[in-house]
Amino acid sequence: MVSKPAPDATRRSEKSRRAIYAAALALVGEVGYPKTTVEAIAARAGVGKQTIYRWWSSKADVLLEAFLDLAEQAARAAGHAPDAIPDTGDLAADLKAVLRATVDELVDPRFEVPSRALAAEGVVNEQLGREFVAKLLEPQLQLYVARLRSAQDTGQVRADVDPRIALELFVSPLAQRWLQRTGPISYDYTDTLVDYALYGIAPR
Amino acid sequence: MVSKPAPDATRRSEKSRRAIYAAALALVGEVGYPKTTVEAIAARAGVGKQTIYRWWSSKADVLLEAFLDLAEQAARAAGHAPDAIPDTGDLAADLKAVLRATVDELVDPRFEVPSRALAAEGVVNEQLGREFVAKLLEPQLQLYVARLRSAQDTGQVRADVDPRIALELFVSPLAQRWLQRTGPISYDYTDTLVDYALYGIAPR
Amino acid sequence: MVSKPAPDATRRSEKSRRAIYAAALALVGEVGYPKTTVEAIAARAGVGKQTIYRWWSSKADVLLEAFLDLAEQAARAAGHAPDAIPDTGDLAADLKAVLRATVDELVDPRFEVPSRALAAEGVVNEQLGREFVAKLLEPQLQLYVARLRSAQDTGQVRADVDPRIALELFVSPLAQRWLQRTGPISYDYTDTLVDYALYGIAPR
Amino acid sequence: MVSKPAPDATRRSEKSRRAIYAAALALVGEVGYPKTTVEAIAARAGVGKQTIYRWWSSKADVLLEAFLDLAEQAARAAGHAPDAIPDTGDLAADLKAVLRATVDELVDPRFEVPSRALAAEGVVNEQLGREFVAKLLEPQLQLYVARLRSAQDTGQVRADVDPRIALELFVSPLAQRWLQRTGPISYDYTDTLVDYALYGIAPR
DNA sequence: CGTTAAGCGAGACGGTACGTCCTGTCTTCTA
DNA sequence: TAGAAGACAGGACGTACCGTCTCGCTTAACG
Numbered sequence: 001m002v003s004k005p006a007p008d009a010t011r012r013s014e015k016s017r018r019a020i021y022a023a024a025l026a027l028v029g030e031v032g033y034p035k036t037t038v039e040a041i042a043a044r045a046g047v048g049k050q051t052i053y054r055w056w057s058s059k060a061d062v063l064l065e066a067f068l069d070l071a072e073q074a075a076r077a078a079g080h081a082p083d084a085i086p087d088t089g090d091l092a093a094d095l096k097a098v099l100r101a102t103v104d105e106l107v108d109p110r111f112e113v114p115s116r117a118l119a120a121e122g123v124v125n126e127q128l129g130r131e132f133v134a135k136l137l138e139p140q141l142q143l144y145v146a147r148l149r150s151a152q153d154t155g156q157v158r159a160d161v162d163p164r165i166a167l168e169l170f171v172s173p174l175a176q177r178w179l180q181r182t183g184p185i186s187y188d189y190t191d192t193l194v195d196y197a198l199y200g201i202a203p204r
Numbered sequence: 205m206v207s208k209p210a211p212d213a214t215r216r217s218e219k220s221r222r223a224i225y226a227a228a229l230a231l232v233g234e235v236g237y238p239k240t241t242v243e244a245i246a247a248r249a250g251v252g253k254q255t256i257y258r259w260w261s262s263k264a265d266v267l268l269e270a271f272l273d274l275a276e277q278a279a280r281a282a283g284h285a286p287d288a289i290p291d292t293g294d295l296a297a298d299l300k301a302v303l304r305a306t307v308d309e310l311v312d313p314r315f316e317v318p319s320r321a322l323a324a325e326g327v328v329n330e331q332l333g334r335e336f337v338a339k340l341l342e343p344q345l346q347l348y349v350a351r352l353r354s355a356q357d358t359g360q361v362r363a364d365v366d367p368r369i370a371l372e373l374f375v376s377p378l379a380q381r382w383l384q385r386t387g388p389i390s391y392d393y394t395d396t397l398v399d400y401a402l403y404g405i406a407p408r
Numbered sequence: 409m410v411s412k413p414a415p416d417a418t419r420r421s422e423k424s425r426r427a428i429y430a431a432a433l434a435l436v437g438e439v440g441y442p443k444t445t446v447e448a449i450a451a452r453a454g455v456g457k458q459t460i461y462r463w464w465s466s467k468a469d470v471l472l473e474a475f476l477d478l479a480e481q482a483a484r485a486a487g488h489a490p491d492a493i494p495d496t497g498d499l500a501a502d503l504k505a506v507l508r509a510t511v512d513e514l515v516d517p518r519f520e521v522p523s524r525a526l527a528a529e530g531v532v533n534e535q536l537g538r539e540f541v542a543k544l545l546e547p548q549l550q551l552y553v554a555r556l557r558s559a560q561d562t563g564q565v566r567a568d569v570d571p572r573i574a575l576e577l578f579v580s581p582l583a584q585r586w587l588q589r590t591g592p593i594s595y596d597y598t599d600t601l602v603d604y605a606l607y608g609i610a611p612r
Numbered sequence: 613m614v615s616k617p618a619p620d621a622t623r624r625s626e627k628s629r630r631a632i633y634a635a636a637l638a639l640v641g642e643v644g645y646p647k648t649t650v651e652a653i654a655a656r657a658g659v660g661k662q663t664i665y666r667w668w669s670s671k672a673d674v675l676l677e678a679f680l681d682l683a684e685q686a687a688r689a690a691g692h693a694p695d696a697i698p699d700t701g702d703l704a705a706d707l708k709a710v711l712r713a714t715v716d717e718l719v720d721p722r723f724e725v726p727s728r729a730l731a732a733e734g735v736v737n738e739q740l741g742r743e744f745v746a747k748l749l750e751p752q753l754q755l756y757v758a759r760l761r762s763a764q765d766t767g768q769v770r771a772d773v774d775p776r777i778a779l780e781l782f783v784s785p786l787a788q789r790w791l792q793r794t795g796p797i798s799y800d801y802t803d804t805l806v807d808y809a810l811y812g813i814a815p816r
Numbered sequence: 817c818g819t820t821a822a823g824c825g826a827g828a829c830g831g832t833a834c835g836t837c838c839t840g841t842c843t844t845c846t847a
Numbered sequence: 848t849a850g851a852a853g854a855c856a857g858g859a860c861g862t863a864c865c866g867t868c869t870c871g872c873t874t875a876a877c878g
Contacts, residue, residue, distance in 0.1 A: 011875070033328055037864060053866065078840055101285060116327055122384060123324035124237055126837040129385050132284070148405075161405045164387070165396055168377035169405070173369070176376040180326060182335050182341060183368070192369055200404030201352075201365045201373070215844070215854055241833060252856045257835065418848055435829065441736055445838060456851040523736055530792060531732035532645055537793050545794060556813075569813045572795070573804055576785035577813070581777070584784040587742050587791070588734060590749060591776070600777055607775045608812030609760075609781070623828055623870070649859055660830045665861065 002194045009056050019045035020052060021066040025114055033117030060128050067114050068135055079195065085147040089122060091156045092194055099170065099190035106178045106185065114158075119179060141167060169197035223249035224256060225270040225314035229318055232267060237321030240265075246331050264325045264332050271318050272339055289351040295360045296398055298351065303374065310382045310389065323383055345371060373401035415462050427453035429474035434609050435523055436471060441525030446470075461479050468529045478542055486549060493555040499564045500602055502555065503578065507598035514586045514593065542556060549575060577605035613706065619666050631657035632664060633678035637726055640675060645729030656666075659709050672733040679726050680747055697759040700763065703768045706759065706805055711802035718790050731791055753779060781809035 023044035027036040038059055042049045086094050096140045105111060123131030141164070148163035157166070171192040175184045227248035231240040242263055246253045260266045271372055290298050326333030345368070352367035361370070374397040381387045431452035435444040446467055450457045464470045494502050513519060530537030549572070556571035565574070578601040585591045635656035639648040650671050654661045662807045668674045698706050717723055734741030753776070760775035769778070782805040 008822065010406070013823070016824075038260055038866085039864060042825090046825075048823095048827080050826090050868085051824060051864080054823080059252065062339045092232070119384065120324045120327035123327065126385070133384060133386055138383065142384070155407065157405050158407050161400070162396065166394070166400060166405045167375070168380065168397075169373050169400055172376035172380040173372035175384075176379050180323065180337055180341065180379075181330070182337050182345070189369070192366065193372075195405075196370060196373055198404050198406045200400075200402050201361050201370045203359065203362050204408065217855070221863070242835085243833060246856090250856075252854095252858085253835080254837085254857090255855065258854080348853075387870095415849080421850070424850075434831080446840085447838060450851090454851080456849095456853080458842085458852090459850060462849085499657055527792065528735035531628050531728055532734065534793070541792060541794050545792065549794070551637065563815065565813050566815050569808065573785070573801070574790065574808060574813045576805075577781050580784035580788040581780035583788050583792075584780065588731065588749065588787075589744055590745050590753070594757070597777070600774065601780075604773070604778060604781055604809070604812075605815045608808075608810050609622045609769050609778045610810045610816065611767065611770050620827070623826095625829070630828075650861085651859060654830090658830075660828095660832090661830065661861080662863090666828075673852095729828090 013051075014054070016045065016047050016051055017055070020047060020062065021069050023047075023079060024062050024066045025070060028117055029109070032113070033120070035061070036063075053092060058120070058128075062131060063114060063121075064118055064135075067118055071136065072116075085143050087147060087150055089154065091151045092160050092198055093145070095170065095194045099174065099194065100187050102174065103185055103187060103190055106174075115195050116179075141171065144171065166197070172196050216259065217255070217368065220249065220251050220255055221259070224251060224266065225273050226262075227251075228266050228270045229274060232318050232321055233313070236317065237267070237324070240267075264322070264329060267318060268322055268332060268336060268339075271322055274318075275340065289347050289352060291354055294356065295351070295355040296402055299374065299398045300395050302389050303378065303398065306378065307389055307391060307394055310378075320383075348375065357408075370401070374398050420463070421459070424453065424455050424459055425463070428455060428470060429477050431455075432470050432474045433478060436525055437521050440521070441471070441528070442610075444471075468526070469532060471522060471527055471529075472536060472540060475526055478522075479544065493551050495555060495558055497554070499559040500606055503602045504599050506580065507578065507602065508595050510582065511593055511595060511598055514582075524587070546559065549579065552579065559577070574605070578602050624667065625663070628657065628659050628663055629667070632674065633661060633681050635659075636674050636678045637682060638724050640729055641721070644725065645675070664687055672730070672737060673735075675726060676730055676740060678748075682726075683748065685733065697755050699759060699762055701766065703759070703763045705783065705809055707806045708803050711786065711806065712799050714786065715797055715799060715802055718786075728791070753783065771801060778809070782806050789808075805813070 020041060023041045024036070027040055027044060032046055036059065038049060041047075041059075041062065042052055056065065085098050088094055102146060118132055119127075122132040144165045146168035148157055148161075148166055151157040152159055152161070152163070157163075170190070173193055174185065174190060177185050177189075181190075224245060227245045228240070231244055231248060231378055240263065242253060242256055245263075245266065246250075246256055258268060258368050260269065292298055322332075326336040348371035349367045350359055352365075352370055355361040356363055356365070356367070361367075374394070378389065378394060379396055381389050381393075387393075428449060429448045432444070435448055436454060437479060444467065446457060446460055448466075449455075449470065450460055460470060464473065468582070493506050496502055526536075526540055530540040552575035553571045556565055556569075556574055559565040560567055560569070565571075578598070581601055582593065585593050585597075591597075630704045632653060636648070639652055639656060648671065650661060650664055653659075653671075653674065657733055664674060668677065697710050700706055730744055732741075734744040757775045757778035760769055760773075760778055763769040764771050764773070764775070769775075782802070785805055786797065786802060789797050789801075795801075
């Protein structure tokens with residue numbers, strides 16, 4: 001089987017790449033993911049369609065990279081230490097603070113529309129879903145893992161607890177409410193999640 | 205504003221409706237949601253396209269109703285008491301049992317493809333998403349609320365706990381792992397979730 | 409082979425028939441023949457579609473009968489002696505007078521649109537074309553045959569001339585200019601046709 | 613007013629154009645004009661529908677150009693001197709010969725179906741009708757004008773006769789009999805027309 | 817320093833599906 | 848039991864995009 005020769009990445013047009021990212025994010029924000037078409041991205045970016053198909057395999061792929069790029073830029077802008085979880089020694093307070101910041105971000109429309117679009121596509125498109133998780137979600141979750149490990153060292157979390165599972169007690173409920181709109185999102189809500197997760201719902 | 209005259213529902217063809225449901229579910233199972241087209245549903249159901257557009261507004265809408273119908277039939281077949289949560293007095297055991305059953309269901313391809321498709325569409329399409337939650341998800345969640353209330357009566361759960369939030373501690377993590385493939389799903393995993401949720405991750 | 413039982417014409421609704429004729433003529437006049445649909449005729453006439461399909465075989469058929477009815481009414485209104493050709497003894501004058509009247513009629517939009525539509529359909533649809541000719545065109549032409557026969561009796565036309573062919577010398581050019589727009593139509597033009605036809609174009 | 617940008621004609625696919633002409637003519641011949649659909653032409657030509665709509669505005673338009681192309685090819689095949697009218701000095705004989713050839717052509721089904729279809733469409737669709745006349749009919753008629761002018765020079769036709777009108781005396785009757793089926797077509801018939809037209813129907 | 821081979825903007829192409837419209841049949845309810 | 852109403856299977860319409868494919872044009876890197 002003959003595969004088409006891979007394009008020469010060294011000659012790739014940086015200008016086009018940036019224009020495509022910008023056009024893709026703008027269009028998804030304006031008309032939504034399903035109505036965003038490759039043709040429209042190309043037209044808006046002032047780019048031939050082939051230039052898109054040469055470097056990406058699909059609309060979802062373009063958007064994923066555009067979003068990764070956006071996240072990276074935002075991180076860089078925030079001073080190179082992106083979303084590290086504070087470690088004041090008070091686990092409950094630290095988690096509540098981070099979750100409140102996450103609530104704010106989830107509501108920011110600059111991020112909401114494209115990330116919702118990517119999440120939706122990832123639900124149905126396994127390959128993209130896995131990439132989305134690996135490149136965006138999991139790195140974030142690992143920050144919680146690190147913070148929980150630190151808490152285990154100070155005795156605030158039991159040593160036999162699996163941090164990768166434990167973090168889902170407060171992260172997943174928030175994620176589901178946002179993704180599936182199963183309920184409202186607020187500081188109170190995330191604070192409550194942290195309390196329940198730390199101390200359980202059974203009588204102490 | 206002029207709206208097209210609503211069709212007369214009393215004259216609707218029951219046979220066509222059933223054929224459309226069957227065709228839609230079959231196609232989504234076979235080729236996936238994005239490649240399922242209204243045209244193909246109509247052809248497979250032996251129905252004119254207009255008959256679909258007369259009663260539904262979109263492919264997603266057809267599939268939602270088809271899936272609701274499927275769930276209802278399944279419930280009826282299961283003897284009119286669909287997915288009630290057992291109440292043996294042992295909350296932890298009851299929850300673990302139900303979650304293990306849920307794990308089995310989530311892996312059953314008969315349900316997996318269409319519900320994944322609907323969930324994905326619901327993420328991006330608010331109107332459909334809300335209907336999906338209201339008609340399918342929330343009723344299920346209310347069963348947990350009821351079981352947790354009963355546990356509060358017997359003192360197995362603290363009285364000041366909000367059951368609607370509490371249930372998310374073990375339901376949402378499972379949901380997210382399934383939807384977004386953020387991790388593997390197993391009986392061990394759900395058992396662990398229940399333990400963590402009941403007793404917290406902090407030292408007791 | 410079983411044919412569907414012919415409907416009972418005695419119970420036919422006169423009111424519906426008239427309403428259908430009126431609606432068909434009005435629509436053809438307003439939106440043209442190709443955009444006139446059976447559905448629109450039925451809606452405009454306040455009639456079920458089946459009532460049209462019960463009594464006519466096609467849109468063309470409806471329009472043909474509607475037009476015949478219109479012509480008949482017009483004739484009746486004109487005093488029962490519709491379009492007889494005058495016989496003053498002066499053949500040239502008589503023909504010129506009739507052709508001038510025909511010119512006026514061809515330009516009257518009340519007749520123009522539907523008759524143009526019927527003529528067009530007749531070109532392509534042999535069955536309808538023959539009916540159109542037999543019921544509308546040929547009766548008119550026979551009036552010319554009669555007048556030319558009378559002229560043969562008075563010696564104004566040679567006895568060896570075939571009147572059915574002779575009339576085409578002045579009728580067909582006018583018909584073609586109107587139908588196919590191969591040239592302008594005027595009194596001068598028809599007068600000239602009569603002169604050429606009577607005396608030929610060769611030197612006398 | 614915004615108009616869609618005109619397509620770039622220099623990049624047009626010659627192969628597709630030819631295939632579309634062939635498919636259109638074949639289909640019209642096989643199933644008749646009304647049952648010929650753009651979809652079927654595209655399928656038969658192995659072409660996307662858009663390729664048809666990009667270059668033509670309607671089915672009628674396609675067929676008109678296909679027919680013009682056919683006529684042109686036929687003319688070229690016939691040795692570049694297509695349908696010139698002979699000039700032997702004997703006007704009557706020349707006209708009879710040409711009309712006999714026309715009779716043969718009108719009966720040839722290769723030409724009959726498409727030209728009948730075009731003529732019909734032209735009756736009802738003014739824009740197309742005018743183009744049909746200008747590009748196909750009138751050029752043919754001008755050949756008669758030329759021949760009649762030559763006859764005026766030799767004194768076989770009176771100098772005061774308008775040749776453009778005179779030719780209709782024998783051409784239009786034939787056209788009408790063919791188009792509207794108002795009568796049979798034969799060599800005898802066309803011979804008679806020429807005689808009547810030249811010498812008139814009045815006694816000499 | 818001209819050649820050459822890639823990437824590029826542009827957009828025509830063969831296709832697929834869209835959502836609308838109409839056909840001619842069939843069914844239900846009304847007068 | 849004819850007729851008004853309109854749902855139905857079917858199928859064409861004209862549009863929008865898909866992903867592929869040429870076109871010239873620009874722009875490096877190489878010979």
